[in-house]
Amino acid sequence: MSSVKQGHQGAHSWLVDAEVIPDLAPQHFDIRFWQSANLITGHSTGRGTTYFVHHNHTPLVLRHYRRGGLIGKLLSDQYLFTGLSRCRSFQEFHLLNWMHAQGLPVPRPVAAHVHRSGPIYRADLILQQINKANDLHHILCASPLEASQWQNVGKTIARMHQAQIYHHDLNIHNLMQDEEGKIWLIDFDRCYKRHGTDWQPQNLARLKRSLEKESARTSPYYYQPDDFTCLLQGYHQQLNGNPHDKAAN
Missing domain, CATH: 1.10.510.10 (Transferase(Phosphotransferase) domain 1)
Structure with missing residues (x-):
């Protein structure tokens, strides 16, 4: 999609659908930003906590990537960085973007985030919430x-x-x-x-x-x-x- 932009700021890199969040910054992937603005509408728990938030009257889903199984007890949310294109959030964003463009029934991807720290990274994904x-x-x-x-x-x-x-x-x-x-x-x-x-x-x-x-x-x-x-x-x-x-x- 032509509205998808890539951005960088320090250790942060992201992809964003600028039609949904034209002013995206790393803070949009921090749940404290949404809490301070009183824009959290709910949450669900699984491997981690997924938050439901509102941005300009658009319902969104914010998900932080977490590991499962035994390795998740040791590394929690840390992944080995081998290039942006191989980061899980970027891969999921690109796949969802292609499927959404094909008219398949999947959530619209809004933004993907990678935060590097030496050889490891942490990741987040923002999706448009499926209505009702x-x-x-x-x-x-x-x-x-x-x-x-x-x-x-x-x-x-x-x-x-x-x-x-x-x-x-x-x-x-x-x-x-x-x-x-x-x-x-x-x-x-x-x-x-x-x-x-x-x-x-x-x-x-x-x-x-x-x-x-x-x-x-x-x-x-x-x-x-x-x-x-x-x-x-x-x-x-x-x-x-x-x-x-x-x-x-």
């Missing part, structure tokens, strides 16, 4: 999805696969549904374009495992094996039909 949406895990904790909704989930995943997008962590928490029933995919850290199709069944299997895991440990949880059958029906309908099938939106 909730992740499917929380929805399934409260009520079941209809067969047509599961089919739309499958169609959305198929559209990603048709675009050769590999989602590294395809689980039920990273799928969202807005109030109009549109399915969205989020969290594209470590995701990339991947050739071939051999990896796609494993991608779907990962999602199925996450559903089975949540179903086993959460009660109530409105998921049945037949639901995944409906998902696969929508997935194959999309693959065998028009790649730009509006029903997937």
Whole structure:
């Protein structure tokens, strides 16, 4: 997109969609800036804390990159710097920017940040918040999805696969549904374009495992094996039909 600009200030480097934040500075990646301006509207917790903020009446999501697993206990939010183009925030921004331009149902990227300190860096990402949406895990904790909704989930995943997008962590928490029933995919850290199709069944299997895991440990949880059958029906309908099938939106 022509509105994407790159900036540098001391140890800070960033990419920004200047249409959304024309005056971006490193302070925009510091949650204390938003707190002092009383612009935080909420937060969610996972590997780290994700904050929901407002900028010029635009709802945004601010996410700081954190490591998971055992290494996360040692390094927390530190990554080895091997060049800006290889930094996780810059890679995710560029991938999301391309997908958004293709009309795929992903959040619009607003800004990516890298803060270097010697051989390591820390990173942040700002996204435009998906309007009135909730992740499917929380929805399934409260009520079941209809067969047509599961089919739309499958169609959305198929559209990603048709675009050769590999989602590294395809689980039920990273799928969202807005109030109009549109399915969205989020969290594209470590995701990339991947050739071939051999990896796609494993991608779907990962999602199925996450559903089975949540179903086993959460009660109530409105998921049945037949639901995944409906998902696969929508997935194959999309693959065998028009790649730009509006029903997937």
